[in-house]
Amino acid sequence: MTEKTTLAIGSNGKTGRRVADRLRERGVTVRPGSRSGTPPFDWADPATWEPVLRGADSAYVTYYPDLAAPGAVEAVGELARRAADAGVRRLVLLSGRGEEAARRSEEAVRDSGAEWTVVRASWFNQNFDEGHLLEPVLGGTVVLPAGEVAEPFVDAGDIADVAVAALTEDGHAGQVYEVTGPRLLTFAEAAAEISGASGREVRYLPVSTDGYAATLVEYGMPAGEAELFAGMFAEILDGRNAFLGDGVQRALGRPPRDFADYAAEAAATGVWKG
Template identity: 60%
Template sequence: MTTNPTLVLGGTGKTGRRVAHRLADLDVPVRLGSRAGTPPFDWTDPAGWDPVLAGVGAVYLTYQPDLAAPGGAEVVAAFARRAAAHDVRRIVLLSGRGEPEAEHAEAAVRAAGVPCTVLRASWFQQNFSESHLVDPVRAGVVALPVGDVPEPFVDADDIADVAVAALSGDGHAGQLYELTGPRALTFAEAVAGIAAATGRDVRFTTVTTEAYAARLAAEGVPNAVAGLLTYLFTEVLDGRNAHVADGVEQVLGRPARDFAGYAAATAVTGVWKP
């Protein structure tokens, strides 16, 4: 097994920390790419990229805030070129389904010349427990500018399992895997599943884009982040991603984790208690 470390960007994030833990369990040396890492990594400081890439064999590449954000494709392309200059042997890129801007970023990373595997993931189940939706769930009302369009929410643990397989195994270079859960749910159905798992009254309601944006502003969410969230809810959730894909089973040989199992396992942790 290689002694070169695998660089995990976003190493403290939803998927990155899961990937890092799994690699460590396989005795793969891991270098965390974060502001608190050693050496530190910051997407806004290209001068610091070379020390982070020095001696690295593979990279799990996640971009914050999102590949669809303005300028995202250019930034990750520049990083991938630096990775190529450091003789990195493989990149596993986390991307999003149905985002044209993310697809531009995928092409830009591939063009850098490092063998690349693309993971196009649907909405994370963990967005309800580890991200911007956890507080609304705790409050009992999840209000979003989305209607009855179904989404096959994917478990972040499945993403991590696929990423580790692509980082550590053969036959994944040049592949594109679409990662979803095994069935599509509307946001109302997903919230109802959380309510059933917790035994609490947690409701979903549809709001206008204007009302959602105003709430984000009142909560102090930065304009760039608010704009990205609004874009994802109003543009990407238009039905284009409603179909289920088999990327998880294709790579791992098992079905993807279902939302009901995620909700039940998360409920017992107490994260959704008011």
């Protein structure tokens, strides 16, 4: 019996790392899809795509910096076509909830000829301890252009579990899983839960889109990238995702993880002690 290999694009990211770890726990051979992998993979260099696709049976696809970025639809569509031509049987795409550009990338994957599953997610819990909001949390103020909008914060572990199920089990082909947490929270409420779990005061400060872009630049992000992310956040944080999805329950047969459980576990690691 031929050993199956799964390509995990973005294997150093929040979800890609978890997907790769869970696949290895199941005994699946994982091929990292990153610039530091062997062979290396780089979305900006299509010459690196064929070597990582060759011999893979399935692939977890995440796009950097975001599916809303210019050129993302074309790149994802081309990779999906090359994957199908290379014999990759199954593609699982991490998509953005409420993003029109992400929907076009989903269509490109569906048109590839491979089996496909889409996992649509919005705001990750882990943005507060592994991502760009860690430094603001440590500084005591989370600044975002989100007003008082509520979000269905989702755990990266739940996303990974759904992706792994779709990569390794039957019954998920052709499914679109809208993955969320079990309740809606405003960013002020999320900050309060982090405060309670960590023992440090964390507050939320709503700002304009331009103000947020300036904040990102202050934290070291290049101006062009800061404008992209600020505009994207302002768009998707307008209330369009203020409802719950049933993707975790449908894919896994269990409820999604609650933000309070995430905050308690993250606090226990000491990451918010500074």
